[in-house]
Amino acid sequence: MLTRFREMWRKRSRREEIYSRPAFWNDKADSHAGSAASMFINPTLNEYYQREQFAFFDTALGNVTGHRILDVGCGTGRVSRHLAERGAIVSAFDFAEKAIEIARQESGAHRIDYSVASVSDVELKDESHNEIVVLGCLTLACNTAEDFVHVLKKLHAALNPGGKLVLIEPFHQGFLHRVLRLSKSEAIALIQKNGFEVFAVQEMHFWPLRLCLTLGETPAWITRTLYPAGEAILRMSPKVLGLGDYKGIAARRLP
Ligand SMILES: C[S@@+](CC[C@H](N)C(=O)[O-])C[C@H]1O[C@@H](n2cnc3c(N)ncnc32)[C@H](O)[C@@H]1O
Structure with missing residues (x-):
């Protein structure tokens, strides 16, 4: 446990450098199996997270049958497959080629159009x-608020007028930030300033528990006991405290 904590601390202290490179994500996809290839090392926690993430996407997107949906930074393709199963025509990209290789292997029946590309320089049709x-x-791919705006403009142009942009990202200014240092309210303000109307915001994944439950090989029963309590605290706490690690933000492109 102590070794794992030291390893996590070492990575966190160099996170801007490590997380923004494909090598880290290729290595993660190569060395971890199942959900841990693009999520956390605790599979039981990943199950809870995935259920909530898919619920946020499903509510924000509504019926997607026949819709053309782009999954940006798709990793091993779990969101892409979920949307394809719901009837969407999905294209997806990620800059880690190993993750895309796994996504292709695991998505056999789904006919998802995967490619290797970085969101910073990918070209998308208007x-x-x-x-x-x-x-x-996006909180890994963008170093600054300017980078974030650059990507927002690109995604805005690639959407049909009225089309939806749905993000689930760990927006933080302080200790919990990944690469991008941007609070939830700053992210929302930039999204609104760049041609979108925000229609749903949700705090997700109570962060104090997330830190504890991703430190080591946590037995499933511990996760199952603690997780519901953490989510209850998150639901009851004032939103302004920002106790969610991830922030779900759903926006609609203005014409
Ligand atoms: C936390 S993982 C999430 C993967 C996937 N969206 C999921 O939820 O399972 C972040 C992903 O973003 C990808 N990524 C980071 N920076 C990127 C960039 N500049 N362009 C494209 N993908 C990027 C990584 O390779 C990694 O697969």
């Missing part, structure tokens, strides 16, 4: 998508 989803990529 008004080519009904919806765009992003889970945990």
